Amino acid sequence: MIKEITIFPGIDKNGFKEKFTYIKLKAGETVSIVGPTGSGKTAFITDIELLAQGDTSTKRRVIINGEIPTDEIRYNPSMKPIVMITQNTKCFADLTTEEFLQIHARARKIYDQKVIQATIDLANTFTGEKIKRDTRVTVLSGGQTRSLLIADAILIGAAPVILLDEIENAGIFKQEVVSLIHNTGKIVIFVTHDPVIALLTKTRIIMENGAVKNILYQNEPEIKVAQNLLELDKKIGHVREELRAGKAITYDFLSVNFA
């Protein structure tokens, strides 16, 4: 079981050493990674996913529960305590959704066939257009693919560390995703440009030029502002769903207080 992961500094894009001594993340902790485009956010979580040992371009090292992970943990998916939702929204495998999930379940050594339908059902709560068992994964839309992969990460990956790369961009119901994986005792790391997600996490890691520039902890005013933004976000979401459903917006929505 993962109690903590520790990240040791690497180098920035110019080859200078990062300024932190180490970053320790404990079970139950939520973290967001923020910073400009190209600043190394994806590279940071990829290091965690690969359990880097100085063998990635950032030269960072990642250890689990104070120990260097064994080759078995690094290279065997069924032992891997980490799931990652990448920025990619495309599947290339020529398989149906059902076959894809079945093989992945075998890779993760899950043999209860009920997990397949459960994963598809969960995915369908995140997305508008429903995914069917026999839909080929290559024809799923970007949002559908993301939804399926998030559901797969939660139910089939079922790992104690979840890494999510910019889930807000896929046009899925991010609030549902966020509330679902909050408070699960997992280490959850969001790479995000979304202020609501960023403010909801306890720890914020700020990236620049390929390196960790600063680490901030959620403060009192931020919790309040997050609540405000959350309300606002729900209202925007409501209008968005009406628009998506092809409806005209009426005066009723004026009661929405955007202030």
Added chain:
Amino acid sequence: MKLVVIAGPPSAGKTSLIKQIVKRFKDEITIAFLKIDVVKAFEDIELKKEFGILTKKVYSGDLCPDHAGVMVLGDAVAWAEKSAADLLIVESAGLCLRCSPYLNQGLGIIVLSSISGIHVPEKMGAMVSLADVAVITKIDLVSQAEREVLIQKIKEVHTGIILMETNALQGNSLHRLYKLIKNSPDIDKDNLFLKGNPPLGTCTICVGKKEVGWKHHFGVVQKLDGPFAEYLYRGE
């Protein structure tokens, strides 16, 4: 001298992987590189320019590139040894799915791209099944779940193979491969054999007869739907 033979379909990332290997070892040992291709290849020029290592190439022309490899590898080993190389890396054309370029000695590596499709490992026959190591490239382009699905598929088809994944442009997590290369024993050049079986002789197609239809040919021929076995040798 150590020998590493690298195979895989075009654009799988063979050259990119070789660049990572060269980058890792070039300051410690002398590296020689041989590229075998059918008509055109630039890898030798590229690698020489970028790393200043010894390079050579050979075009197989009308011959199966893996057959060409068997023919020239003896010379290549002699050339590399004469040049005092500690490691000879051979990049195959990766076009012949019937044959495989691996030898009984050294390390045989198959390079496969994550985006080449889920059924490729099954279709590639000896090129995969006779390799010691499979390196999956382009993992930066697919989801983690899809990577794991591909790995599972390869494991189920080829149980003994050592699998690893990388972004070959960055050389992520290749420590394990470097360790395997470092630990692979020196080759004995008088005892090099092809690992796989060569094709059954040649046929009239092989020697350039162009008529279509099995009646015009002898050697290794096969009817599209016929009472024959899956493989057929017609001697006259």
